[in-house]
Amino acid sequence: MEPVKRRIGIMGGTFDPIHHGHLVAASEVADRFALDEVVFVPTGKPWQKSGAPVSAAEDRYLMTVIATASNPRFQVSRVDVDRQGPTYTVDTLRDLRAHFGAEVDLFFITGADALDKILSWKDTAEMFALAHFIGVTRPGYELSDAHLPDDAVSLVEVPAMAISSTDCRARVAVGKPVWYLVPDGVVQYIAKRRLYEWE
Ligand code: ATP
Numbered sequence: 001m002e003p004v005k006r007r008i009g010i011m012g013g014t015f016d017p018i019h020h021g022h023l024v025a026a027s028e029v030a031d032r033f034a035l036d037e038v039v040f041v042p043t044g045k046p047w048q049k050s051g052a053p054v055s056a057a058e059d060r061y062l063m064t065v066i067a068t069a070s071n072p073r074f075q076v077s078r079v080d081v082d083r084q085g086p087t088y089t090v091d092t093l094r095d096l097r098a099h100f101g102a103e104v105d106l107f108f109i110t111g112a113d114a115l116d117k118i119l120s121w122k123d124t125a126e127m128f129a130l131a132h133f134i135g136v137t138r139p140g141y142e143l144s145d146a147h148l149p150d151d152a153v154s155l156v157e158v159p160a161m162a163i164s165s166t167d168c169r170a171r172v173a174v175g176k177p178v179w180y181l182v183p184d185g186v187v188q189y190i191a192k193r194r195l196y197e198w199e
């Protein structure tokens with residue numbers, strides 16, 4: 001009899017900062033797809049954001065650890081933070097496939113905005129071979145499934161959370177609260193490290 005494969009979700013992001021939209025999306029997909037765990041993977045240098053300044057990888061990594069610490073099914077990986085150069089999803093998937101081995105199924109979770117750009121990504125055929133892709137709805141973005149291969153991509157509606165990292169940074173910059181938009185420990189970490197104060 002074939003052993004049941006473990007099902008691992010992968011949630012990549014800049015997480016500058018991580019917020020409850022990310023966490024709700026991961027939790028909802030984990031439930032719908034019966035995932036055993038979700039690995040959050042903060043980017044190193046995100047190639048799509050090379051114009052805008054991004055917080056230090058170590059700060060984004062630590063906020064992700066703080067935000068996910070209480071959930072036994074949530075993990076954080078350093079593969080992208082520790083790799084030199086811009087982060088490409090295909091490299092993330094290759095590294096995590098090498099880490100977990102062949103005996104797991106990988107599910108890459110991504111927002112509707114990012115999924116739309118999927119065909120502009122590097123090595124899409126290899127990406128689809130490495131993982132099943134799950135596009136989640138996100139307020140303000142319509143899901144378009146045009147040109148996406150059916151068997152490689154699923155679309156999922158998650159409870160709408162109109163939260164973005166951009167908005168959280170803008171709030172901190174003008175002294176508005178981010179309580180309840182991000183986990184409590186992340187509010188405190190942002191204040192301690194004085195992140196986003198001069199955006
Ligand atoms: P920024 O505003 O800086 O672009 P962001 O809020 O989009 O930040 P990212 O780190 O870029 O956060 O997002 C990581 C992943 O999470 C992306 O696939 C993105 O589409 C998804 N995502 C972000 N916010 C939400 C949300 N509120 N609901 C569902 N998915 C989200």
Ligand code: MG
Nearest residue numbers: 014113164165
């Ligand atoms: Mg984004």
